[in-house]
Amino acid sequence: MKIAVCVKQVPEGNSRIDPGTKRLDRSGEGALNGFDANAVEEALRLRDATGEGEVVLVSLGPAKAQDVLRKALAMGADRAVHVSDETAGGSDLVATSYALAKALEREGADLILFGQQAADSDGAVLWAAVADRLRLPVVSQAAELTHAGGKLTIKRQTEFGYDVIEAPLPAVVAVSDAINEPRYPSLKGIMGAKSKPQETLSLAELEIEPERAGEPGSRTEVYALSDPPARADSRKIDDDGNAAQAILDFLAEKRLV
Amino acid sequence: MNFDLDQEHELVRSTVRAFAEERVAPVAEELDRESRFPYDLVGELAELGLMGMTIPEAYGGAGADTVSYAIAIEELTRVDSSVAITVAAHHSLGTLPIFYFGSEEQKQRWLPELAAGRKLSAFGLTEPGAGSDAGATRTHAELRDGEWVVNGSKIFITNAGTDITACVTITARTGEDEISNIIVPNGTPGYEISKPMKKLGWRASDTRELSFKDAAVPDENLLGPRGQGFQQFLEILDGGRISVAAMGVGLAQGAYDLAYGYAQERQQFGKPISKFQAVQFKLADMATELEAGRNLVYKAAWLKDQGRDFALAAAQAKLFTGELSNRAVNWALQIHGGYGYMDEYAISRLYRDQKILEIGEGTNEVQRMVIARHLGV
Numbered sequence: 001m002k003i004a005v006c007v008k009q010v011p012e013g014n015s016r017i018d019p020g021t022k023r024l025d026r027s028g029e030g031a032l033n034g035f036d037a038n039a040v041e042e043a044l045r046l047r048d049a050t051g052e053g054e055v056v057l058v059s060l061g062p063a064k065a066q067d068v069l070r071k072a073l074a075m076g077a078d079r080a081v082h083v084s085d086e087t088a089g090g091s092d093l094v095a096t097s098y099a100l101a102k103a104l105e106r107e108g109a110d111l112i113l114f115g116q117q118a119a120d121s122d123g124a125v126l127w128a129a130v131a132d133r134l135r136l137p138v139v140s141q142a143a144e145l146t147h148a149g150g151k152l153t154i155k156r157q158t159e160f161g162y163d164v165i166e167a168p169l170p171a172v173v174a175v176s177d178a179i180n181e182p183r184y185p186s187l188k189g190i191m192g193a194k195s196k197p198q199e200t201l202s203l204a205e206l207e208i209e210p211e212r213a214g215e216p217g218s219r220t221e222v223y224a225l226s227d228p229p230a231r232a233d234s235r236k237i238d239d240d241g242n243a244a245q246a247i248l249d250f251l252a253e254k255r256l257v
Numbered sequence: 258m259n260f261d262l263d264q265e266h267e268l269v270r271s272t273v274r275a276f277a278e279e280r281v282a283p284v285a286e287e288l289d290r291e292s293r294f295p296y297d298l299v300g301e302l303a304e305l306g307l308m309g310m311t312i313p314e315a316y317g318g319a320g321a322d323t324v325s326y327a328i329a330i331e332e333l334t335r336v337d338s339s340v341a342i343t344v345a346a347h348h349s350l351g352t353l354p355i356f357y358f359g360s361e362e363q364k365q366r367w368l369p370e371l372a373a374g375r376k377l378s379a380f381g382l383t384e385p386g387a388g389s390d391a392g393a394t395r396t397h398a399e400l401r402d403g404e405w406v407v408n409g410s411k412i413f414i415t416n417a418g419t420d421i422t423a424c425v426t427i428t429a430r431t432g433e434d435e436i437s438n439i440i441v442p443n444g445t446p447g448y449e450i451s452k453p454m455k456k457l458g459w460r461a462s463d464t465r466e467l468s469f470k471d472a473a474v475p476d477e478n479l480l481g482p483r484g485q486g487f488q489q490f491l492e493i494l495d496g497g498r499i500s501v502a503a504m505g506v507g508l509a510q511g512a513y514d515l516a517y518g519y520a521q522e523r524q525q526f527g528k529p530i531s532k533f534q535a536v537q538f539k540l541a542d543m544a545t546e547l548e549a550g551r552n553l554v555y556k557a558a559w560l561k562d563q564g565r566d567f568a569l570a571a572a573q574a575k576l577f578t579g580e581l582s583n584r585a586v587n588w589a590l591q592i593h594g595g596y597g598y599m600d601e602y603a604i605s606r607l608y609r610d611q612k613i614l615e616i617g618e619g620t621n622e623v624q625r626m627v628i629a630r631h632l633g634v
Contacts, residue, residue, distance in 0.1 A: 185272050
């Protein structure tokens with residue numbers, strides 16, 4: 001089975017928004033998005049369970065995003081496709097899903113895995129948009145994934161329990177962080193990652209029209225940014241020795257205890 | 258000139274840092290309190306390939322360079338010295354001598370298990386009467402009927418007595434003015450290992466006294482040519498100094514990070530103590546010394562990787578980081594005030610773990626002797 005995993009580099013630590021461009025500030029240290037590490041781990045497990053197949057990483061991002069591809073290769077993925085182009089900066093969901101769909105079309109994978117959401121934007125919709133563009137079935141919030149007899153069985157986490165869903169291949173699956181515990185890259189993996197195939201593609205090489213990429217290809221416009229309003233009904237309790245009682249009274253008053 | 262680390266180096270750092278914070282940090286205090294050897298962590302470190310980092314893949318290692326190794330040791334020490342010294346002593350003192358000086362047969366026999374970290378190994382140099390004056394070794398081995406019969410004792414030997422220790426390589430007198438290195442497998446009759454020694458710091462690491470009473474090992478356990486033991490251990494110690502120097506940087510970084518965090522939380526006179534210049538200057542000095550120390554360590558490691566002479570750089574790195582880590586834990590504890598003296602605060606453990614960095618692998622005084630010798634005075 002050929003498995004493609006879409007991965008994203010997110011800023012390490014707290015995200016900061018550049019007030020000038022109204023975009024996320026990506027100048028600092030970057031890290032592999034946590035949910036995407038779960039997706040990579042699941043792909044490796046599926047591949048290793050049968051001992052055959054290929055895990056291909058696909059990422060859209062600036063040159064620096066290579067670091068997270070290198071990390072996922074060190075974890076054990078077989079090769080990486082990095083879509084990187086200056087004109088892709090500022091891509092929203094519409095433009096990003098288009099570029100990824102183009103790259104994924106070229107791969108023709110049996111299974112496309114996503115992390116459920118990215119730690120920076122927390123959109124949790126990209127996989128749906130990509131699946132729609134590729135006209136493939138999609139299942140989200142996967143907490144368990146099994147592959148047998150040419151189809152997938154997915155245990156899907158919901159608010160009230162689990163749905164068990166079967167899907168034919170090819171399919172798109174977005175995994176939750178409950179699905180597994182991502183491995184640490186091994187030293188051998190780290191040393192071997194450099195020699196694995198890594199391809200960098202421009203938008204032109206994917207035949208993506210300039211008007212469908214970056215800001216021109218995006219449909220989202222940020223009008224203004226502001227801090228979230230302070231919580232109205234918060235109360236500060238100074239500890240004069242009776243703080244515990246004061247907290248209890250407060251909770252009782254709100255009928256929370 | 259380029260001060261950037263390679264992408265692999267950065268990945269080694271982020272991986273080992275994540276491992277140290279997620280797997281080691283939660284148990285470090287408990288391991289120290291109970292003086293308990295971290296078997297589970299050693300197993301996990303072995304799986305990651307951290308126990309045989311620079312041993313080539315052909316012998317079961319990870320084939321990493323010395324810079325990667327120094328970074329890994331630094332990151333482990335930042336969180337826990339006991340775990341770091343267990344890895345460092347196994348790799349640089351226990352395993353490397355066999356890789357450097359062993360015959361192909363010895364390498365095939367020992368390295369796969371050692372490099373993979375399934376077994377541990379130790380290096381037995383120090384004796385009750387031979388510390389800085391390591392050439393004064395009194396342990397002796399006599400060749401009798403195709404066997405080396407060893408008599409004598411060793412002290413302060415790391416990793417010698419764990420449940421998974423395979424062997425110790427010892428220095429022994431094999432003639433009037435002759436020192437050789439001999440591999441003694443654990444379980445050899447006549448080779449006795451004391452109970453774990455009780456220590457000020459590094460409490461979760463395994464430290465033993467060894468005694469040899471007519472302990473006989475086969476002739477082929479001689480490591481390299483007979484009479485080369487002195488030269489061999491000097492070479493091993495040169496490399497081992499990079500390990501301990503990396504520990505100095507890691508420990509100082511750990512102490513700095515604790516002090517930096519505490520200084521912003523702790524309020525006195527109506528503001529965080531980080532707003533007082535007395536505290537700021539300590540942090541500024543620590544950050545500056547750390548930068549200098551780290552550069553010395555990476556340079557020594559880089560010289561080794563380039564196949565260049567690194568003995569002077571390693572001694573300088575070891576001396577400087579040993580002393581800087583002393584200042585760093587002292588200042589960091591001072592910033593913590595009374596709380597820092599309490600066991601609940603990690604800085605108290607780091608403070609205890611520091612002193613040995615100025616003693617092990619050559620005292621500060623021995624480093625100065627080595628450096629002076631290189632200066633030609």
